[in-house]
Amino acid sequence: MKGKFIVLEGPDRCGKSTQAKLLVNHLTSLGKDVILTREPGGTPTAEQIRKIVLQPGLDVRPMAELFLYEASRAQHTQEKILPALEAGKIVICERYTMSTAAYQGYGRGIDLDMIDTLNRIATLETKPDLTLVFLMSDKYFVKRGEYLFSDRLEQEDAAFRQKMRKGYLDLINQTPHAYLINADQTIEDIQHRVLELLKETHITD
Ligand SMILES: Nc1ncnc2c1ncn2[C@@H]1O[C@H](COP(=O)(O)OP(=O)(O)OP(=O)(O)O)[C@@H](O)[C@H]1O
Numbered sequence: 001m002k003g004k005f006i007v008l009e010g011p012d013r014c015g016k017s018t019q020a021k022l023l024v025n026h027l028t029s030l031g032k033d034v035i036l037t038r039e040p041g042g043t044p045t046a047e048q049i050r051k052i053v054l055q056p057g058l059d060v061r062p063m064a065e066l067f068l069y070e071a072s073r074a075q076h077t078q079e080k081i082l083p084a085l086e087a088g089k090i091v092i093c094e095r096y097t098m099s100t101a102a103y104q105g106y107g108r109g110i111d112l113d114m115i116d117t118l119n120r121i122a123t124l125e126t127k128p129d130l131t132l133v134f135l136m137s138d139k140y141f142v143k144r145g146e147y148l149f150s151d152r153l154e155q156e157d158a159a160f161r162q163k164m165r166k167g168y169l170d171l172i173n174q175t176p177h178a179y180l181i182n183a184d185q186t187i188e189d190i191q192h193r194v195l196e197l198l199k200e201t202h203i204t205d
C-alpha cells in the first residue's frame with residue numbers, strides 16, 4: 001500500500017478528536033495529502049449504521065452490536081480507507097479494530113478470537129501502520145467534558161473504565177506498531193508526544 005494508515009484509539013473523551021484534528025493540521029501544513037475519518041461511520045452508509053448503534057434507548061443486543069460495528073467497518077474500509085491508501089494518502093482514523101476488541105471483547109465479554117476473526121474479515125486484513133492509544137487516569141476523566149455524573153453512576157463507570165483500561169493495555173502489547181500515550185497531559189504536551197512518535201517511526205517521512 002502506498003499510503004499510511006494512522007489510527008487513534010482510547011476510551012470515550014480521552015482526546016482522540018482533539019489530537020486527530022491537530023495531527024491533520026500539522027501534516028497538511030507540511031504539504032501531505034491527509035484525510036480524517038472515524039468509526040463507526042466515515043461514509044454515508046456507515047454513518048447510517050453509526051446512528052443505529054449509538055441511538056440511546058434502542059434495543060441492540062451485544063452480538064447485533066458487534067456485527068453493526070463490523071458492517072460499518074467493512075463499508076468504511078472498502079469505500080474510503082483502502083482507496084485513499086492506494087492513492088498514497090495518509091489516513092487518520094478515530095477508532096478502528098482495537099475499539100471493538102476493547103469494548104465488545106474486554107467490555108462486554110465477547111470472545112476475543114471471534115472478534116479478531118470478524119475484524120480481519122471486515123478490514124480485508126488492512127492493518128494500521130501506527131496505532132496511538134490515549135489513556136488517562138480516572139481523576140482526569142471526571143473533569144473532562146460537559147457531563148456530570150451521580151455518585152452511583154460515577155462509581156459504576158469507574159469500574160467499567162478500569163476494565164477498558166486493562167483491555168487497552170493488553171491490546172497495545174499484542175498489536176504491532178501500537179503505542180500508549182499518557183492522556184493526563186496537556187493538549188500541547190500530548191501533541192508533542194504524537195509528533196515525536198511520528199518522527200521515531202518515520203511513518204510520514
Ligand atoms: N489533554 C487534555 N486536557 C484537558 N482537556 C482535554 C484534553 N484533550 C481533550 N480535552 C477536552 O476533553 C473533551 C473530550 O475530548 P475529545 O472530544 O477530543 O475526546 P474524544 O476521545 O474524541 O471523545 P469521544 O470518545 O467522545 O469522541 C473535550 O472537551 C476536549 O476539549
Ligand SMILES: [Mg+2]
Nearest residue numbers: 016017018094
Ligand atoms: Mg471524538
